[in-house]
Amino acid sequence: MTVQPKKLKGRAFLTPYLFILPWILGFLAFTLGPMLFSLVMSFFDWPVVGEVTFVGLDNYVNMFTDDPLFWQSLWVTIKFALLFVPLNLFIALFLAMMLNQKVRGSGFFRTVFYLPSVISGVALAMIWAWVYDGEYGIFNYLLSLVGITGPNWLNDTSWALVAMVIASLWGQGSMVLIFLAGLKSIPESLYEAASIDGAGAVQKFFRITLPMVSPTILFNLIMTIISAFQQLSLALLLTGGGPLQSTYFYAMFAYDNAFKYFKMGYASANSWFMFVIILVLTFLVFKTSGKWVYYEGDNRRGGEEA
Amino acid sequence: MGVLRGRQSQGRGGSLIRKTVAYASLIFFSFLFLAPFYWMISTALKSDTEILQYPPKWIPDVLHWENFGNAWMSQPFHLYLENSLTVTILTTIGQLISSSLVAYGFARFTFKGRDFLFMVVLATMMIPWEVTMIPLYMEFNYLGWINTLKPLIVPSFFGSAFYIFLMRQFILTIPRELDEAARIDGAGSFQIYARIIMPLMMPALILVSVFNILGTWNDYLGPLIFLNDQSQYTLTLGLAQFKGMYEVEATGLMAVTLLISLPPLLLFFLAQRYIVDNSAGVAIK
DSSP states (O other), X not given: OOOSOSSOOHHHHHHHHHHHHHHHHHHIIIIIHHHHHHHHHTTEEOBSSSOOEEOTTHHHHHHHHSOHHHHXXXXXXXXXXXXXXXXXXXXXXXXXXXXXXXXXTHHHHHHHHHGGGGSXXXXXXXXXXXXXXXXXXXXXXXXXXXXXXXXXXXXXXXXXXXXXXXXXXXXXXXXXXXXXXXXXXXOHHHHHHHHHTTOOHHHHIIIIIHHHHHHHHHHHHHHXXXXXXXXXXXXXXXXXXXXXXXXXXXXXXXXXXXXXXXXXXXXXXXXXHHHHHHHHHHHHHHXXXXXXXXXXXXXXTTTSOO | OOTTSSOOOOOSTTOHHHHHHHHHHHHHHHHHHHHHHHHHHHHHTSOTTGGGOSSXXXXXXXXXXXXXXXXXXXXXXXXXXXXXXHHXXXXXXXXXXXXXXXXXXXXXXXXXXXXXXXXXXXXXXXXXXXXXXXXXXXXXXXXXXXXXXXXXXXXXXXXXXXXXXXXXXXXXXXXXXXXXXXXXXXXXXXXXXXXXXXXXXXHHHHHHHHHHHHHHHHOOHHXXXXXXXXXXXXXXXXXXXXXXXXXXXXHHHHHHHHHHHHHHHHHHHHTHHHHHHHHHHHHHO
């Protein structure tokens, strides 16, 4: 495995550490340090200017007992995730399966689906704000062509969040490519064998495609959950959290507490709670994944080199 | 890497119905994915009265190219462009140097704590930005870096987890015999890194550059939190403010949105093979 002599001395011993030194320093300065600092801050009343006072668990207690915005933003985020996560996975897998049908021009289609994820979230928000425009928006015009009278999307408390789900789905094309890679790694012989055994398309999908692509579903599921719970830019730019806080995401709640009200301690507590939620969700997904994720043999990737 | 290449799925019976369904849905979704882009371009080229017409006009009567110049000049966008370019170029240089050094260290040496440290590298990818953003703001504030481009640039010179991971995977595919031959010829570790590994990992370097350019150019939250003074704004921040501060005609707004989106779109078309083949390949591992 190694070309180093058994006993490393002086410089030779230090060499590998010198190579990874930039990361070690960066990790301490920009990740571990800030994380620990943030944890400490969460137990303090910590304004940007003024006196810092230890408040114990008060920040955490206040969050749950004394802050309607906490519950509102948490609820908005959960609603968003419940809509966005399954829709995103379903559409991405569907499009990947269509692309996998040996269609002509699949390169063109892949490009089209990936395109929106190349531009900035700000550009994406600007475009959708104009698409959704209550008076001149193309969205409602297109809906009117099929006989639907659309709401004033971004100013309607019951539709603003749905509008954000649609705009977010637009920027998620990379997932199609990840699914496509997963689908392409399924050995053709499995389908051939199934055909010989007389399996139909539906059976092949549930017995072969779905199990074989389940590790990719797990990966995408976790990624989508994380991105749903960290949703911020789009809300800041598209609705500013409104109308009536119907799109006031949890990340926005933490952001406002930190950079609008400068309650750094409280905002740190908010952030840590979010971290715990994401960790718990990821853990639960992993925990249940044993039941529905299929790994071929020892090799996690079933055929792909690690 | 290169998972997409090879092993094309064979025609599974290739039934006509299945193909028709596939084409119909792909074309339908392509329309949904392209329509907002088309609407942006078409709006950017309309006159200010044309955008208020209902039913909406798909193609402007006259193409108002001057919208681009007018909107660009209405704000110090040239300053924002300069800032965006500065940040993008410097962070890319930073990532290429530092992430590759670290990746080489992890890929080619056996040392105490290596596997643990590499686990930590991977784990940092899962930390949500919220947890570090507030103390980072205070840290940079303490250093006097708020309202400068430093918070956006400096961290990139310490490597980032995803790029380190990506480059390490790539280095592992380079035969060790090359290193050993060079070592017998008297090359030191750093020389091997600089003369052998770096030239051979060009595809990985290009991929990291593309990812980093796209990510930095498109970043909004970083500039939003660390920059207050308009002269320091990047393009995304300038665009967001452009919409917020004034009542802007949609034509101008879409014109600037289009201008700001052009570089990433162009880069994407140039580097498409790299992105499409490798991003999926990396993610699936």
